[in-house]
Amino acid sequence: MPTDLLPFPFEDRRAAIAARLGDGILILPSAPERVRSRDTMHRYVADRELYWATGLDEAGACAVIVGDGSGDARFEIFVRDRDPEAELWAGPRLGPEETGRRVGADAAHSIDQLESKLAKLAGGVSDIHFRLGAFPDVEPLVLAALRRGRTRRPRDGTGPASVVDPGLLLDPLRLRKDEAELQRMRRAAEITVRAFAEVQGRTGPGVGEWEVEGWLDGRFRSFGGGGPAYGTIVGGGSNACVLHYVDNSATLSAGDLVLIDAGAEFDHYAADLTRTWPVGGTWTSEQLELYRITDAARAAAIEVCRPGRTMKDVHEAAASVLRNGLESLGIMETDDDPDSLKSFFPHRTAHWLGLDVHDAGDYVVDGDPIALEPGMVLTVEPGLYMGTSAMRAAGAVAEPFEGIGIRIEDDVVVTNDGPEVLTADAPTDPEEVAARIGSRRS
Numbered sequence: 001m002p003t004d005l006l007p008f009p010f011e012d013r014r015a016a017i018a019a020r021l022g023d024g025i026l027i028l029p030s031a032p033e034r035v036r037s038r039d040t041m042h043r044y045v046a047d048r049e050l051y052w053a054t055g056l057d058e059a060g061a062c063a064v065i066v067g068d069g070s071g072d073a074r075f076e077i078f079v080r081d082r083d084p085e086a087e088l089w090a091g092p093r094l095g096p097e098e099t100g101r102r103v104g105a106d107a108a109h110s111i112d113q114l115e116s117k118l119a120k121l122a123g124g125v126s127d128i129h130f131r132l133g134a135f136p137d138v139e140p141l142v143l144a145a146l147r148r149g150r151t152r153r154p155r156d157g158t159g160p161a162s163v164v165d166p167g168l169l170l171d172p173l174r175l176r177k178d179e180a181e182l183q184r185m186r187r188a189a190e191i192t193v194r195a196f197a198e199v200q201g202r203t204g205p206g207v208g209e210w211e212v213e214g215w216l217d218g219r220f221r222s223f224g225g226g227g228p229a230y231g232t233i234v235g236g237g238s239n240a241c242v243l244h245y246v247d248n249s250a251t252l253s254a255g256d257l258v259l260i261d262a263g264a265e266f267d268h269y270a271a272d273l274t275r276t277w278p279v280g281g282t283w284t285s286e287q288l289e290l291y292r293i294t295d296a297a298r299a300a301a302i303e304v305c306r307p308g309r310t311m312k313d314v315h316e317a318a319a320s321v322l323r324n325g326l327e328s329l330g331i332m333e334t335d336d337d338p339d340s341l342k343s344f345f346p347h348r349t350a351h352w353l354g355l356d357v358h359d360a361g362d363y364v365v366d367g368d369p370i371a372l373e374p375g376m377v378l379t380v381e382p383g384l385y386m387g388t389s390a391m392r393a394a395g396a397v398a399e400p401f402e403g404i405g406i407r408i409e410d411d412v413v414v415t416n417d418g419p420e421v422l423t424a425d426a427p428t429d430p431e432e433v434a435a436r437i438g439s440r441r442s
Helices: 010-021 048-054 084-090 095-103 111-121 139-156 167-175 179-200 209-222 237-241 285-303 311-328 388-401 430-436
Strands: 025-029 035-037 062-066 074-079 107-110 127-129 162-164 233-236 257-262 273-278 377-380 383-385 405-407 410-413
Touching (some): 048 167, 062 111, 074 095, 074 111, 107 111, 179 209, 179 410, 209 233, 209 257, 233 237, 237 257, 237 405, 273 405
Antiparallel strands (some): 383 405
């Protein structure tokens, strides 16, 4: 990992968790290993909550944080023991002692001791914060602790009485990114923009969507990232009207657009970039009209990404431009129906971004949209999709636009000085975009 990056403030994060826990306990297991087929495994992906709080990113681990309201705030970890035979096949393990030292735990144990230790750690707490249904190996131990607590509580007033989703505690803490996180996200965005620029010079008629996917994902690694943060989308022609198209199995054709939605991961943090361009480097008049409307919606939405505004405001800024643009083309009529745009733009304009491409955090609390604050990171991604539902809604007037799918997406940090667009170096001006197409094909 580059030495110019700030270390993550794990200790400060755990202190904030302990304060919010009060006399509760938080149990964060590692993500289970996923079987691809038979004895072949997917590449391991760390549980994001566990990693954010502790830095632990290996399988077979569990962290326990006891709140400071208990009178004995604790951070204990449980990891797999060293095992030469297992390490021969899957790589080295640190073991409890070395892992505990590295993450600053108050105590470190073998994962085999979780059941016996948890009975004591959870004995005097009020609530257990644990994600039910996600960790089948640990859940029976949590439920056993809950049963013990319910048995004891009527007699002596101690012991857990409920299981609480940890997102209620962790999500608000994760929403505002610290500077160490923003450094990683800027690096992920930089890698992504570089990869897109190179791929734009290689797309053209006859190129396979799968080839573009391979070039992008490879560049994410070669430019210093950990690979794609999510499944890369390469949709040529009408495939761009499928929002989460991941087959990437068609061949790009002259006269079509190609929509690419992809992002690199860097030190666990994601970028999320979408650009759309003409396969052969030349826009048709219909493509250009819809593209300019979409790009204007993107710019309007980014301008709203300021403290005190809301995700609803961001969406409405984009939607207003899209509605007016489609009305100017005669494709739809602006009316008071809030759903009138959904046939052409069925998704929301923005989502949180961070350790996950759709990162943790609520958008609405107690019926009110939450206000944007400095340090929050979101995508801005308006689109227009002239697929089946759009054609059904618009009729014959939209026939010249049939099959056109456009999305333009940037990653934005909310700051006191205005929006910081992490992906600003990926141009959206249609002339500049077209000039890049096929310029370096080989």
